[in-house]
Amino acid sequence: MLKENICRLIDSKKHEFIDLSDRIWDHPEIGLEEFYSAEAIMEVLKKEGFQVESGLSKIDTAFKGTWGEGHPIIGFLGEYDALAGMSQKALSLEKEPLEEGCPGHGCGHNLLGAGALAAAVALKDHMEEEKIPGTVVYFGCPAEETASCKTIMAREGDFNICDLVVTWHPADNTYVVTDSCLSDCMMLFKFKGISSHAAAAPHLGRSALDAAELFNVGVQYLREHIPDGCRIQYAYLDVGGQAPNVVQSRASLYYDFRAPKVSMVRELRPRIIRVAEGAAHMTETEMECEVTSAMSDYAPNLTLSKIMGEAMQELGSIGFSPEAHALADAMTKTLSEGDIKESTSLMNLYVRPAEVAERAKYNLQEVPLPYVETHRCEPSSTDVGDVSYVAPTAQCYVTTETFGTQLHSWQAVSQGKSAIAHEGMIYAAKVMALTAAKVLEDPEVLKAIREEHEANIPEYDCPLPEGVEPRVIK
Numbered sequence: 445m446l447k448e449n450i451c452r453l454i455d456s457k458k459h460e461f462i463d464l465s466d467r468i469w470d471h472p473e474i475g476l477e478e479f480y481s482a483e484a485i486m487e488v489l490k491k492e493g494f495q496v497e498s499g500l501s502k503i504d505t506a507f508k509g510t511w512g513e514g515h516p517i518i519g520f521l522g523e524y525d526a527l528a529g530m531s532q533k534a535l536s537l538e539k540e541p542l543e544e545g546c547p548g549h550g551c552g553h554n555l556l557g558a559g560a561l562a563a564a565v566a567l568k569d570h571m572e573e574e575k576i577p578g579t580v581v582y583f584g585c586p587a588e589e590t591a592s593c594k595t596i597m598a599r600e601g602d603f604n605i606c607d608l609v610v611t612w613h614p615a616d617n618t619y620v621v622t623d624s625c626l627s628d629c630m631m632l633f634k635f636k637g638i639s640s641h642a643a644a645a646p647h648l649g650r651s652a653l654d655a656a657e658l659f660n661v662g663v664q665y666l667r668e669h670i671p672d673g674c675r676i677q678y679a680y681l682d683v684g685g686q687a688p689n690v691v692q693s694r695a696s697l698y699y700d701f702r703a704p705k706v707s708m709v710r711e712l713r714p715r716i717i718r719v720a721e722g723a724a725h726m727t728e729t730e731m732e733c734e735v736t737s738a739m740s741d742y743a744p745n746l747t748l749s750k751i752m753g754e755a756m757q758e759l760g761s762i763g764f765s766p767e768a769h770a771l772a773d774a775m776t777k778t779l780s781e782g783d784i785k786e787s788t789s790l791m792n793l794y795v796r797p798a799e800v801a802e803r804a805k806y807n808l809q810e811v812p813l814p815y816v817e818t819h820r821c822e823p824s825s826t827d828v829g830d831v832s833y834v835a836p837t838a839q840c841y842v843t844t845e846t847f848g849t850q851l852h853s854w855q856a857v858s859q860g861k862s863a864i865a866h867e868g869m870i871y872a873a874k875v876m877a878l879t880a881a882k883v884l885e886d887p888e889v890l891k892a893i894r895e896e897h898e899a900n901i902p903e904y905d906c907p908l909p910e911g912v913e914p915r916v917i918k
């Protein structure tokens with residue numbers, strides 16, 4: 445009954461959310477500039493009777509919509525930022541920008557934001573109909589791709605009210621995410637020296653560029669002595685200048701380092717800073733550094749994740765339309781063998797090899813993978829991690845793309861307002877709303893979710909220092 449009820453509620457308003465997702469796709473905005481998208485979502489929230497508060501955590505495009513009263517408080521996370529330079533015509537079978545150099549929805553966040561909203565509204569409708577006490581909160585979380593605003597929102601306490609949080613991400617397969625992922629920290633390092641004539645008076649110069657190079661070399665040696673699974677990468681933002689006959693007086697580097705746990709990132713940070721200090725010392729230059737963004741690892745609440753798995757199995761196949769299948773059959777021809785292989789190998793975590801081979805024959809993955817606790821750390825990072833430290837969190841991936849489509853590809857943008865995307869998004873909304881509705885039915889489950897969180901998750905200590913505001917480094 446519960447399942448039928450949730451499906452009925454979502455289906456009755458699905459066109460509104462599909463329209464919302466398409467409008468966000470049509471107005472791709474990069475992180476911290478998502479004014480149209482945030483406004484479009486807030487409009488629907490207001491229309492549905494949610495109290496809307498914008499400018500959350502002093503971020504212009506962050507907001508929340510609240511409906512109801514008292515506990516349990518159920519949070520849904522929405523994202524809506526696009527990716528720079530990813531403009532692409534919808535439904536095209538070749539790389540074809542809509543507007544050269546403009547942003548595009550390469551990660552499906554148009555679907556993410558609208559789908560999570562559909563779930564929040566359906567849960568509200570269900571609680572209203574059945575007179576279930578509690579609160580539904582939709583969080584509008586900006587700049588997932590660039591400024592990790594959920595970390596800032598977590599630091600400012602926005603998610604503290606939640607008893608549980610549910611979210612999803614568009615993908616080319618359907619399953620509950622029980623992987624953890626890497627904690628991440630990004631830092632700017634600036635070296636300042638003294639410029640001089642490189643031939644006539646090198647003894648008067650102090651090279652910031654030398655410092656930057658020695659810093660990077662020092663980090664190469666550090667890599668041998670850091671825990672497995674850590675990653676350290678860097679990019680030059682400024683090499684001083686282009687004249688080799690000048691001792692370069694300035695140089696700056698952008699560092700990105702990750703580890704399986706946020707506590708390990710904390711330990712790594714001062715070690716990297718010490719190498720930078722050493723490089724400055726060796727070159728008699730000055731060094732300044734600052735953290736620009738940081739994310740905790742994702743720590744899924746397995747009690748809640750399991751309920752999400754049950755919801756998914758109850759809902760069964762997405763049952764894509766012939767239109768969706770036809771697009772997938774055409775789109776698959778644009779994908780490389782490597783793309784398909786990558787997506788196929790992931791299924792080994794969930795089903796036996798024979799079933800992997802069977803499933804991989806289909807261009808659209810419409811039957812959800814079984815619920816499996818993978819105990820794997822996915823080598824990527826998300827700011828959902830910080831939410832998971834504050835409140836018990838579950839998330840799923842749902843098929844919105846042809847099998848083998850990689851996120852941040854032109855194919856992902858092209859399919860962003862297709863039948864595959866729409867039907868997958870509506871299914872994701874059903875999974876999320878049903879998950880929350882199941883928890884509301886059973887106070888014992890809610891208690892178990894809370895107990896697991898308290899037993900396993902250390903107290904949240906935001907990896908982003910106080911005062912660091914969201915910013916996009918260009």
Ligand SMILES: [Zn+2]
Pocket residue numbers: 551552553588613
């Ligand atoms: Zn994404």
